Amino acid sequence: MTAKPTETFMFSPEIETMARPQLAALQLEKLKKIVRHAYDNVAHYRQRFDAAGVSPDDLKTLDDIQRFPFTTKDDLRGHYPFGMFAVPREQVIRVHASSGTTGKPTVVGYTREDLDVWSEVMARSLACMGARPGDFVHNAYGYGLFTGGLGAHYGAERLGCTVTPVSGGNTERQIVLMKDFEAQVLCSTPSYALHIAEVAEKTGVDIKGGPLRVGVFGAEPWSENLRHELDARLGIKAVDIYGLSEIIGPGVAAECIEARAGLHGWEDCFLFEVIDPETGDPVLHGEQGELVITTLAKWAQPMIRYRTRDITRLTDEPCACGRTHARILRVTGRNDDMLIIRGVNVYPSQVEAHLLGLPSIEPHYQLVIQREGSMDTMTVEVEAKLGVPVDQYPSIAKKVANHVKAMVGVTCRAVVLTPGEVPRSQGKAVRVRDLRPKAI
Ligand code: DLL
Numbered sequence: 121m122t123a124k125p126t127e128t129f130m131f132s133p134e135i136e137t138m139a140r141p142q143l144a145a146l147q148l149e150k151l152k153k154i155v156r157h158a159y160d161n162v163a164h165y166r167q168r169f170d171a172a173g174v175s176p177d178d179l180k181t182l183d184d185i186q187r188f189p190f191t192t193k194d195d196l197r198g199h200y201p202f203g204m205f206a207v208p209r210e211q212v213i214r215v216h217a218s219s220g221t222t223g224k225p226t227v228v229g230y231t232r233e234d235l236d237v238w239s240e241v242m243a244r245s246l247a248c249m250g251a252r253p254g255d256f257v258h259n260a261y262g263y264g265l266f267t268g269g270l271g272a273h274y275g276a277e278r279l280g281c282t283v284t285p286v287s288g289g290n291t292e293r294q295i296v297l298m299k300d301f302e303a304q305v306l307c308s309t310p311s312y313a314l315h316i317a318e319v320a321e322k323t324g325v326d327i328k329g330g331p332l333r334v335g336v337f338g339a340e341p342w343s344e345n346l347r348h349e350l351d352a353r354l355g356i357k358a359v360d361i362y363g364l365s366e367i368i369g370p371g372v373a374a375e376c377i378e379a380r381a382g383l384h385g386w387e388d389c390f391l392f393e394v395i396d397p398e399t400g401d402p403v404l405h406g407e408q409g410e411l412v413i414t415t416l417a418k419w420a421q422p423m424i425r426y427r428t429r430d431i432t433r434l435t436d437e438p439c440a441c442g443r444t445h446a447r448i449l450r451v452t453g454r455n456d457d458m459l460i461i462r463g464v465n466v467y468p469s470q471v472e473a474h475l476l477g478l479p480s481i482e483p484h485y486q487l488v489i490q491r492e493g494s495m496d497t498m499t500v501e502v503e504a505k506l507g508v509p510v511d512q513y514p515s516i517a518k519k520v521a522n523h524v525k526a527m528v529g530v531t532c533r534a535v536v537l538t539p540g541e542v543p544r545s546q547g548k549a550v551r552v553r554d555l556r557p558k559a560i
Pocket of ligand 1: 267366371450
């Protein structure tokens with residue numbers, strides 16, 4: 121396979137451009153099989169479907185899935201570690217687990233066939249984002265229980281790339297390797313990519329003028345402004361990739377480099393719905409809500425109507441790249457990431473969108489949440505650019521607070537810290553420091 125980086129290139133063109141009615145027929149065929157497999161092999165699904173009075177035989181159209189109960193992270197936790205497996209444990213050849221900040225982690229298992237599907241959707245995603253066979257891929261996603269490292273790794277190999285399996289950390293060494301190996305593609309969280317750019321600038325290494333072309337950035341919410349910042353500081357096109365361990369890992373959806381306007385969700389492998397998180401009812405087509413995903417090709421651990429908690433919108437408007445798979449619009453954050461500050465709902469990524477690009481401050485920030493009386497308050501910690509005199513910090517802070525109030529509608533305090541003071545991340549950035557008293 122050869123293709124110039126600037127030409128549209130698809131890893132599986134016949135699937136990626138399939139006419140939508142044909143795609144829907146394929147989804148229905150696969151849906152029937154996977155729901156039957158889940159019912160026959162997982163006690164949890166059988167009990168839940170029976171209790172809801174639905175059977176796999178009820179699936180006559182794709183909309184019939186709406187009659188089936190949702191699956192949640194708590195269901196996975198409740199069946200820790202292997203209770204949601206739908207095949208004998210010996211056929212599960214890999215497990216991953218999500219960190220789980222509270223309680224038990226959630227475990228996910230893969231058969232050989234599942235890993236094959238994962239590599240396929242990741243290869244497709246990388247090609248869609250502008251990676252090409254023969255490219256050098258610098259993979260700074262963490263290797264281990266987190267799905268980022270191995271997911272990107274196998275996908276890049278499947279596409280025919282050369283992979284540097286560097287994982288996160290030791291940023292100066294990362295930069296040396298990227299430079300010496302002439303990497304064309306960088307895979308990392310967007311926050312870590314920003315740190316890489318910053319360290320390269322500090323150590324005088326010119327990444328911007330080099331062969332690096334594409335940034336495969338995801339695993340955390342990020343804003344258009346951060347995209348512009350990364351484009352400019354690394355001399356690349358920064359492209360968004362989405363996924364979650366419970367479903368498969370990275371590669372559930374990816375933006376195309378042509379449009380960079382929403383992520384194509386691979387609908388031959390996943391069925392997407394958007395629901396009202398309060399009522400569980402489907403929202404009108406194109407409206408915002410919680411993304412619900414059913415895996416159409418995952419045998420070790422099928423997920424039927426998994427509630428991701430991720431807030432987004434779906435569109436199946438035609439895309440400039442020619443792919444027909446519907447697009448998930450940028451995920452602004454999880455339901456549970458939403459803060460209520462003095463009665464106003466706000467996601468950290470909304471604040472980010474308006475902080476970046478302000479003069480005198482670096483694009484690093486943290487939101488500190490405290491409780492005052494019955495109200496939650498927010499302090500935005502930002503960082504001054506090198507060389508900005510300290511006596512200007514209070515006036516910059518005032519401008520930041522006013523700007524956030526004007527753009528996001530939230531009253532907050534702002535504090536300007538000295539360069540380097542906001543913690544940097546090697547994986548997912550910690551955007552919120554929650555200092556509220558914990559409920560006992
Ligand atoms: O973060 C998988 C991944 C790895 C995706 C590398 C992309 C790149 P988890 O650790 O299970 O899996 O976290 C999944 O992260 O439900 C979202 O809330 C968030 N997330 C992932 N990608 C994006 C994105 C990986 N592009 C959770 N934009 C998901 C916004 C994202 N949020």
